[in-house]
Amino acid sequence: MLPGDFPSIIPTKPNRKDMVRLGVLGITGLAGLALVVIILLFVISAWLGRPLSMFGYDEGPDQPIVFPHTTHVQELGLDCTFCHRNVTKGASATVPSVGLCMTCHTVVGDESAEIEKLRDYHAQSEPIDWVRVHRLPDHVRFNHQAHIQYFSEKNNILPSAVCATCHGDVGNMKKVRQVEPLKMGNCVDCHRDNNAPTDCTTCHY
Amino acid sequence: MDGKKWGMVVDLDKCTGCQSCVVACQSENNIPINDEPLFNQRRAIEWIRVERYWEGEFPNIKARFIPVFCQQCDDAPCEPVCPVYATYHNSEGLNVQVYNRCVGTRFCANNCPYQVRFFNFWEPEWPESFHNQLNPDVTVRSRGIMEKCTFCVQRIRRTSRDAKKNGTSVEDGDRALNPACVNACPTGTLVFGDLNDSESNVAKLTESELHGDHGRGYHLMEDYGTNPSVIYLKKVDEDAELEEAHH
Numbered sequence: 001m002l003p004g005d006f007p008s009i010i011p012t013k014p015n016r017k018d019m020v021r022l023g024v025l026g027i028t029g030l031a032g033l034a035l036v037v038i039i040l041l042f043v044i045s046a047w048l049g050r051p052l053s054m055f056g057y058d059e060g061p062d063q064p065i066v067f068p069h070t071t072h073v074q075e076l077g078l079d080c081t082f083c084h085r086n087v088t089k090g091a092s093a094t095v096p097s098v099g100l101c102m103t104c105h106t107v108v109g110d111e112s113a114e115i116e117k118l119r120d121y122h123a124q125s126e127p128i129d130w131v132r133v134h135r136l137p138d139h140v141r142f143n144h145q146a147h148i149q150y151f152s153e154k155n156n157i158l159p160s161a162v163c164a165t166c167h168g169d170v171g172n173m174k175k176v177r178q179v180e181p182l183k184m185g186n187c188v189d190c191h192r193d194n195n196a197p198t199d200c201t202t203c204h205y
Numbered sequence: 206m207d208g209k210k211w212g213m214v215v216d217l218d219k220c221t222g223c224q225s226c227v228v229a230c231q232s233e234n235n236i237p238i239n240d241e242p243l244f245n246q247r248r249a250i251e252w253i254r255v256e257r258y259w260e261g262e263f264p265n266i267k268a269r270f271i272p273v274f275c276q277q278c279d280d281a282p283c284e285p286v287c288p289v290y291a292t293y294h295n296s297e298g299l300n301v302q303v304y305n306r307c308v309g310t311r312f313c314a315n316n317c318p319y320q321v322r323f324f325n326f327w328e329p330e331w332p333e334s335f336h337n338q339l340n341p342d343v344t345v346r347s348r349g350i351m352e353k354c355t356f357c358v359q360r361i362r363r364t365s366r367d368a369k370k371n372g373t374s375v376e377d378g379d380r381a382l383n384p385a386c387v388n389a390c391p392t393g394t395l396v397f398g399d400l401n402d403s404e405s406n407v408a409k410l411t412e413s414e415l416h417g418d419h420g421r422g423y424h425l426m427e428d429y430g431t432n433p434s435v436i437y438l439k440k441v442d443e444d445a446e447l448e449e450a451h452h
Contacts (some may be wrong), residue, residue: 139305139344141359146366199295200303205344205358 059175073171210298229389276433331335
C-alpha cells in the first residue's frame with residue numbers, strides 16, 4: 001500500500017471459522033444476559049415482597065407428614081386454637097404435641113399411610129420434625145397473644161378468626177404456605193393503622 | 206406505655222461489691238462469657254460492672270464499690286454520633302440500641318464517658334451445655350454489633366403486655382418488671398422504677414436525696430451535663446458524721 005492510500009472500506013467476507021466464533025460469542029452473551037435478568041428478577045422480587053412464583057417459592061415446603069388442614073378445619077370444623085393451644089396465652093402459637101394428635105388418631109384414620117407415620121412417631125416417643133413455614137428474623141419479638149387479643153376484642157370476633165390476617169386462609173390449604181411477605185413494612189403499616197406503638201423496642205430488643 | 210421514664214437509684218452505702226448483678230445481667234441478656242485474655246484486651250462485654258476503689262492507707266483501708274451501667278442519659282453523647290440512628294431516645298426515657306440498624310462504627314462507644322457500650326468483636330460463643338440456657342426474649346448479638354444495658358427492656362415489655370392482658374397496670378417494684386440486676390442484688394442497692402410516677406420508690410428517693418437538702422444523691426460525672434436517669438447515693442461516712450457531732 002502506498003502512503004496516502006485508504007484501506008478498502010468494503011469488509012471482506014469473514015471466513016467460516018470467524019462466523020462460528022462470532023456465533024458462539026453471541027449466544028453465550030445472550031445466555032449470560034438472560035441469566036443476569038433472572039437473578040435480578042429473583043433478588044428484586046424477594047426484596048420487595050416474596051420471590052416470584054415462577055421460582056417455586058409459592059408452594060409451601062414438604063412436611064414429614066402430609067397434614068391436610070382442609071380435612072381438619074373444613075370437614076371437621078376444628079378451631080385453630082384447638083391444636084395451636086398457646087396462641088391466646090403466650091408468644092408462640094405452638095405446634096401440637098404428637099400426644100394431642102393421638103387423642104383422635106388412636107382410633108381415627110386406620111386407612112391412611114400418613115396416619116401410620118404419626119403412630120410410628122408416637123410409638124417411638126419422638127417429636128415430628130415439622131418444617132417451619134413462617135420464620136421471623138432472630139432480632140424480632142412477635143407475641144401472638146397480644147395481637148390475637150387486640151383484634152378479637154376490636155372486631156368482636158373469635159380468636160381463631162384473627163389468624164387469617166397474617167397467615168391467610170390456612171383452612172383452605174392442602175400444604176401450608178406463607179401468604180404475606182411478613183416484612184417489617186407489613187408490621188409497621190398495620191401498627192400505624194391501629195395506633196400501636198412504632199418504637200423500635202416494641203419488637204427489637 | 207406513655208408518660209413513663211424509667212430510672213434507677215443506686216445506694217452505694219448498701220453495695221458490698223458481691224458481683225451478683227454482674228452475673229445476673231450476664232445470664233439474663235445472653236452476654237458471652239468473658240475470659241482473662243478478653244479482659245486484657247479491653248474487649249470484655251459487661252453491661253454492668255462493679256468498679257472497686259481503695260480508700261485510705263493500710264490499717265484503715267476501705268474498699269469502695271460503684272456499680273456502673275448505661276446511665277440512660279437524657280442528653281446522651283452516644284446518640285448524635287450514630288450515622289444510622291441505631292441508637293436513639295424513646296418515649297420511655299430509654300436510650301435504645303437497635304441491633305438490626307447498627308453497622309458497627311463504634312462512634313457511640315468512643316463518645317460514651319461512662320464506657321458502658323460494648324462492641325462484639327467476635328461472633329458470640331457459648332459452651333455446648335449453655336445452649337439451652339440462653340434467654341429466648343433477648344436477641345443474641347452477632348459480630349460487629351454494639352450493645353449495652355437496656356434496663357432489661359424485655360422484662361418491661363413483658364410486664365406491660367401481661368398488665369394489658371389482665372387489665373391491670375404495671376406495679377412499682379414488681380419483680381417481673383425489675384431488671385435482672387435489681388432482682389439479684391441481695392442488699393437492695395439497686396432500685397428501679399418510673400421516675401414520672403411520684404408514688405414510685407425511685408421518684409421518692411430522687412425527690413428526697415437529689416433535690417432535697419442534705420441529700421446523698423448525685424449523677425455520675427455530673428459536670429458532663431449528660432442528664433442521666435441513674436442516681437447514685439453516696440456512701441455514708443461514719444467517721445465524718447462522728448466528727449460533725451463533736452462540734
